[in-house]
Amino acid sequence: MKRLLVLFLATMMLLVTACSKPSEPAKNTEPSQTSDPNAAEQKISEKPIEVSWFFMSNTPYTGDEEIFKTIQKYTNIKIKPISVARADVTQKLNTVLASGSLPDLITLSRDNADRYGPQGAFLDLTPYMEAGKLDNYKAMLEKYPPAMDLTRSPNGKYYGFPRIYDVPYRADEVMLGRTDIFAKNNLSTKFETFDDLYNTLVQLKKLYPDSYPYFVRWGTPHLIGNQAYFRGTSTSFYLEPDQQKYLFGPESQAYKDTLVYLNKLYSEGLLNPNFATITDEEWNELLATNKGFVTFDYPQVGDEIVQQMGSKIPQGFEFTAMLQPAYNDKRVGTGVLSGYLGSYKVISNQTKYKDELVNFLNWMYSPQGIDAMQFGIEGESYQKNTDGTVKFLKDFQTPATPNGTIKNAGLNNQDLFTVVNQAAINTFELNGAAMKKSVQFLEENKGFGKPVFDAKFSDTNEKKEYTDLKTAIDTYVEEASVNVIIGKKSIDTWDSEVISQVKKLGSDRALELINKAYDETFKK
Amino acid sequence: MKKSPYRIKEPLGDRVFLSVVYVILAIVVLAMLYPFVYVVSVSISDPAEVIAGKVTFFPKGFDLGAFKTMINHPIFFTAYKNTIVYTALGTFFTLFFTAITAYPLSKDKFQMRSFLSKVYLITMFFGGGMIPTYLAYKSLGILDTIWVMVLPGALSAWNIILMRSFFRNIPESLSESAYIDGATDPQILIKIILPLSKPIMATIGLFTAVGIWNGYFNALLYLNDTEKYPLQMILRSILVAATFNPSEKDAYTALNHSATESLKMASIVITTLPIMCIYPFLQKYFVKGLMVGSIKG
Numbered sequence: 001m002k003r004l005l006v007l008f009l010a011t012m013m014l015l016v017t018a019c020s021k022p023s024e025p026a027k028n029t030e031p032s033q034t035s036d037p038n039a040a041e042q043k044i045s046e047k048p049i050e051v052s053w054f055f056m057s058n059t060p061y062t063g064d065e066e067i068f069k070t071i072q073k074y075t076n077i078k079i080k081p082i083s084v085a086r087a088d089v090t091q092k093l094n095t096v097l098a099s100g101s102l103p104d105l106i107t108l109s110r111d112n113a114d115r116y117g118p119q120g121a122f123l124d125l126t127p128y129m130e131a132g133k134l135d136n137y138k139a140m141l142e143k144y145p146p147a148m149d150l151t152r153s154p155n156g157k158y159y160g161f162p163r164i165y166d167v168p169y170r171a172d173e174v175m176l177g178r179t180d181i182f183a184k185n186n187l188s189t190k191f192e193t194f195d196d197l198y199n200t201l202v203q204l205k206k207l208y209p210d211s212y213p214y215f216v217r218w219g220t221p222h223l224i225g226n227q228a229y230f231r232g233t234s235t236s237f238y239l240e241p242d243q244q245k246y247l248f249g250p251e252s253q254a255y256k257d258t259l260v261y262l263n264k265l266y267s268e269g270l271l272n273p274n275f276a277t278i279t280d281e282e283w284n285e286l287l288a289t290n291k292g293f294v295t296f297d298y299p300q301v302g303d304e305i306v307q308q309m310g311s312k313i314p315q316g317f318e319f320t321a322m323l324q325p326a327y328n329d330k331r332v333g334t335g336v337l338s339g340y341l342g343s344y345k346v347i348s349n350q351t352k353y354k355d356e357l358v359n360f361l362n363w364m365y366s367p368q369g370i371d372a373m374q375f376g377i378e379g380e381s382y383q384k385n386t387d388g389t390v391k392f393l394k395d396f397q398t399p400a401t402p403n404g405t406i407k408n409a410g411l412n413n414q415d416l417f418t419v420v421n422q423a424a425i426n427t428f429e430l431n432g433a434a435m436k437k438s439v440q441f442l443e444e445n446k447g448f449g450k451p452v453f454d455a456k457f458s459d460t461n462e463k464k465e466y467t468d469l470k471t472a473i474d475t476y477v478e479e480a481s482v483n484v485i486i487g488k489k490s491i492d493t494w495d496s497e498v499i500s501q502v503k504k505l506g507s508d509r510a511l512e513l514i515n516k517a518y519d520e521t522f523k524k
Numbered sequence: 525m526k527k528s529p530y531r532i533k534e535p536l537g538d539r540v541f542l543s544v545v546y547v548i549l550a551i552v553v554l555a556m557l558y559p560f561v562y563v564v565s566v567s568i569s570d571p572a573e574v575i576a577g578k579v580t581f582f583p584k585g586f587d588l589g590a591f592k593t594m595i596n597h598p599i600f601f602t603a604y605k606n607t608i609v610y611t612a613l614g615t616f617f618t619l620f621f622t623a624i625t626a627y628p629l630s631k632d633k634f635q636m637r638s639f640l641s642k643v644y645l646i647t648m649f650f651g652g653g654m655i656p657t658y659l660a661y662k663s664l665g666i667l668d669t670i671w672v673m674v675l676p677g678a679l680s681a682w683n684i685i686l687m688r689s690f691f692r693n694i695p696e697s698l699s700e701s702a703y704i705d706g707a708t709d710p711q712i713l714i715k716i717i718l719p720l721s722k723p724i725m726a727t728i729g730l731f732t733a734v735g736i737w738n739g740y741f742n743a744l745l746y747l748n749d750t751e752k753y754p755l756q757m758i759l760r761s762i763l764v765a766a767t768f769n770p771s772e773k774d775a776y777t778a779l780n781h782s783a784t785e786s787l788k789m790a791s792i793v794i795t796t797l798p799i800m801c802i803y804p805f806l807q808k809y810f811v812k813g814l815m816v817g818s819i820k821g
Contacts, residue, residue, distance in 0.1 A: 052748070058761045060599055060750040082748040085761035095745055099658045103748075281785060285577040308784060312572030408598050 044075035044363050045356040054096065055107035055415040057083035059408050066394070067410030070376045074368065075360055077353075097121065102348035105357060107415045110150075110160065110342035110456070117159030123347040125158040128358050136365035140164050140419065144339030146453040149521055151340070154458035160344030161361045164419045166370070169336035169448050170429070171439055173226070176302065177294040178287075180318040190445060191325035194231075194261055197294070201270040204293050214265055215272035215292035217283040220482055221474075223275050226296040227258045229335075231327040235481070236474050237514055239452055246455070246514045248507050250477050254327065256494055259484040266485050276482065290314060294322065300399075302434025307402050321438035323445045333449020334442065340453065345418065364418040373417035374424040376409070390427045400431030455518035462513050469510040473502055567591070567789035574785045590790035597758060599750055607737060607755040610673045614736040615729050617678040622728060623721075626684050627713045630691035631699075641688075648681040654745070661746060672746040673754070677736070683728050690724040691717055726809035730802065737799045755795050762791045 061068070061081040068079045082103055084092045096102060097116055106122075116122060128134050141147040144164065151162050175191075182189050185207060191197045204213040216223045225235050234249035249255050265271035272278065272292060286292035288309055302319040309317075324334065347357045363369040375382040375390055382392045396411065397404035410416055412428045430436050442448055457463035480498045483489035534542075561581060566574055570585030578584050594600060628634045629641055652660065657676075658667075666672045694717060702712050718725070740756035747753060 059597075060753060060757070060761065062599060062750045080748075081750065083750060084744070085757070085764065087760065087764040088744050092744060095654065095658055098655045099662065101662060281575070281577070284575045288572075288576050308575060309572045312570070312576065407596075 044359045045077050045353070048072075048076050048078065049353050049356055050078040050080055051104035051351065051353055051357065052080045052082055053105040053107075054082045054084070054093070054103040056086050056089045057081075057413070057415060058085050059083075061408070061410060065408055065410040066376050066381055066396070066406065067373070067413065067416060070372050070381065071360075073377055074372050075363060077356065077360055102350055104348050104351040104353060105345060106348065107343065107345050110162070110344055113160040113344040113346050114153045114456075115460075117153050117346065118155045118157070121349060122159045123349050123351075123354055123358070125161075125347075125358070129158060133355075133358055134362050136362050136369075137161065140166065140365045141340075146522065147340035150342070150453060150456055154460075160346050161364070161418055163341040163343045163414065163417075164365070165337045165339055165341060166419050167338060167422050167425055169338045169451070170420065170425055171299050171435075171442070171448070172335040172337055173296055174299050174334045174438065174442060174447070175230075175294070175322045175324045176297050176299060176319060176438070177322045178290075178292075178318065179320045179322070180316045181290070181293055182322075184316075189441075190323040194257075194325045194327060197325050198261070198264070198270075201265065201294065202268070205268075205270055208290060208293075211291040211293065212269065212272035212286070213293045214270050214295070215278070215283065215286055216275060216295050217278050217280060217297070220276045220478055222296075224258060224262065224478075224481055224485075227262060228255055230324045230332050231255075231258055232330065232332050233258070235477065236470060237510060239454060239518070241450070241452065244518075246511055246518060248502075248511060250481075250502065251499055251507075256491055257327075259481055259494075260491050262485045263487060263491075267487060284308070287319065288312075288314070288317075299435050299438035300429065300432065302438060303399060303432030306434065318434065318437075320434050321441050321447070323442070323447050331447075334447055336448050336451055338451040343414070361418070370417075370419045370421050371423070373419075374412050374421070375427070376411055381411075384423075388423065390423055398428055398431065399435070400427075453522075455514055455521045457513075457517045458520055459517075462517065466510055466513040466517075469506045469513075473505050473507055473510065476505060477502065563789045563792050566785055567793045569786060571784050571786045587786070590784070590786040591794070593787055594790050594794055599753060600758065602751055603753050603755045603758050606752060609670070610754055611733050611736045613670070614674040614677065615733045617674055618680075618683065618732040619725055619729055621679045622683045622687050623713065623718065623725075625679060626687035626691055627709070627717065629684065629688045631709075644681040644684055658745065667746055668748045668752065670752065673736075673742060673752075676742070677732070683732075686728060687721070687724055690721055694720055723809040726806045730806045730810065733802065734799055759791050759795045763788050 061083045063079060063081050068081065072078050093106075093108060093112070097112075102121060113122065117124075125134060125137075129138055141151060141162075141164075143166070147162060147164065151158055151160060153159055177189065179189055181187075181204075185203070187200055187203065188196075191200070201213040205211065216226065221235055228234050228249060231254040233247075233252045233254040235255075236249055237246050238249055239245070240247045262271060266273065272286065274282065283292070284305065287305060299321055305319060306313055306317065324331065326332075345361060347354065347361070351357060364373060371378065375392070376394075378384070379393075381394055381396075382390050385391055392398070392401075394409075395401070395405045396409050397407045398412075412424060417424075430439060457466065477498065480489065480494075484491055484494070558581075562579075565581065565583040566579055567590055568586060568588065569579045569583040570587045571589065573579055573584040625644075629637055631637070651657070661667050661672055661676070666675065698716055698720075699712050702716055707715070738756060740754070740760050743752075743754050743757050744760075
């Protein structure tokens with residue numbers, strides 16, 4: 001019996017040692033330190049190499065997907081993906097950073113890049129830029145001026161490769177509504193004023209008595225935030241585009257008008273009373289059962305809901321953009337994405353393949369790399385038609401082909417790609433009927449706004465002080481605002497009670513801090 | 525209840541009391557069963573009916589699309605296999621190591637007994653913390669391997685104490701007579717003690733199996749290779765809608781990939797059903813095993 005035990009233990013030890021070997025990072029080739037920075041034409045990687053890439057993804061990637069085949073084909077780099085679900089990404093990233101065993105390539109937020117870069121965790125890109133090895137990257141950052149300032153870390157160096165929207169604009173949240181119901185009842189979808197919107201909602205309530213015509217999801221800040229935004233103000237500190245200066249929204253008359261307006265909608269049953277707690281499921285249900293008609297949301301939802309509902313969709317259902325009302329004769333454009341976005345890729349300082357990865361990321365900003373990350377291998381995954389449109393040669397699932405059999409190709413995945421070009425927007429977004437109609441409508445009516453770039457703090461203590469102040473103030477203002485909307489508190493006491501309390505909480509100091517940061521970011 | 529001609533009629537008071545008890549128990553049963561029924565109903569209903577909020581108890585429309593989507597998930601079968609392997613291996617290691625540790629600790633003649641017991645006890649109250657543990661696994665070379673899923677949890681002080689108490693309740697005379705017949709300690713453990721310890725083995729085995737089956741945290745921290753992910757990682761990525769912040773620029777994509785209700789429920793059904801099926805078979809040991817040490821004989 002003893003012998004049996006010994007034998008068993010011995011086998012097990014063997015197994016342990018045998019199986020732990022593959023955990024070592026793959027070392028296929030020698031570290032190539034030989035590449036000459038002055039060489040005119042550099043290959044992305046001379047030899048085939050394998051690197052690990054940490055990124056966020058709710059569907060796990062195995063490394064066999066189209067996108068990774070594409071990368072290998074063009075760059076000679078095999079990617080071993082470490083994909084972590086969105087809910088867990090912070091925890092895993094923190095463990096990985098704290099333990100000091102970093103993957104070769106990481107997709108993370110600007111904050112993390114700025115914090116750990118200067119500590120030496122990530123590769124400093126500045127010498128590579130100076131040596132001209134990051135020409136595509138530099139050209140792209142210079143094309144969108146705030147990008148250079150925003151990418152630079154507080155210590156004056158560059159660590160991250162930001163995501164760039166290389167398009168005039170990509171639609172973000174817009175005013176959306178049941179345009180089919182509006183057409184049926186001869187109602188205009190172009191609101192001149194907020195009173196105009198109010199009158200329309202009253203009419204809808206008469207036509208559909210058991211509905212709450214105005215319904216917004218994602219909680220109170222989202223409800224008030226949109227109404228305030230289109231009156232040119234905000235629920236908190238915001239950048240005033242004309243003065244190029246931060247102001248505190250709730251102090252403004254426009255914010256008070258917002259609350260009075262929402263209170264009116266609430267008391268007359270025009271606003272879904274469940275606004276603070278409504279879930280996505282409940283919101284979908286209201287939309288699908290003709291109990292909600294006007295909202296602010298992402299225009300892509302118009303196509304998604306149709307797809308989800310399938311044959312059960314109400315006849316003629318259409319959920320597309322409307323023109324947001326003007327306030328004091330000024331119509332604020334909807335938020336758009338263009339140029340810089342604060343999602344970064346960084347290279348670990350421990351990687352064996354620094355030069356290769358620098359080349360790789362530079363490639364992602366080149367025309368070939370941009371198309372490859374969006375559409376795959378030219379001639380194999382897709383082909384470009386003469387009019388510039390993209391035709392896929394494989395059965396990928398895209399908004400235009402929702403029943404495609406290849407679902408997880410990794411193309412157009414925002415945690416993988418670095419640049420979005422117009423062809424990608426056209427292919428992946430504007431192919432849905434509702435989305436196409438929404439964008440066209442807003443374009444015709446000049447509904448789109450301009451991108452806004454917020455200040456970035458260079459001093460961590462000041463940043464913390466500002467964040468703490470802002471959190472306390474925002475929480476207090478939100479509670480007070482809800483009380484006004486549901487009629488528990490009169491707007492007359494707003495200035496004397498709420499604003500004076502906000503001052504006590506330190507709003508002036510917060511303004512001073514954020515304005516200083518803004519000047520430091522852009523007016524150096 | 526079987527009607528018998530000789531049945532003594534219960535007094536009215538008892539009958540009223542029992543009826544009340546039955547009514548209350550029925551309500552409790554309903555409250556406990558309802559979530560399960562709802563999950564199953566939603567998972568096999570037509571997604572459009574679910575969006576319209578029409579499914580409350582019984583399924584509406586019949587659609588197995590959600591299950592098809594689950595099965596077509598790129599790593600579904602790999603993950604299922606992984607979970608089964610981790611659960612089987614992990615449970616085996618736990619029982620094996622716990623038994624060979626608990627046995628000497630249950631013997632009075634073992635001199636290091638009280639010292640070792642104290643050493644094990646310390647680990648119940650003090651842990652290394654997340655990062656040091658991570659670093660320890662890293663230097664052991666078990667990160668991103670199957671071993672990190674089955675070995676670290678194999679020996680827990682709690683299980684050792686449970687099993688040791690159970691072993692101690694087995695009359696010492698059994699072992700002594702075996703000694704006289706020339707049996708060695710391993711023989712006594714395998715041929716005498718273990719066959720008498722089915723309840724505790726079943727209890728610890730079930731606890732461990734359920735724990736490993738439902739666990740995602742170790743996989744999240746210590747595994748990088750998607751091919752090694754257990755099923756719970758898929759379940760989690762489908763179920764836990766990310767903290768969604770609409771004020772974040774480009775937040776739309778977080779929403780874009782959120783799963784439908786039917787898919788969420790189908791994933792729950794698929795992942796929890798097998799482990800639920802084990803319960804009834806082990807239940808008879810369960811009560812006995814759980815009461816270990818509650819009565820000093």
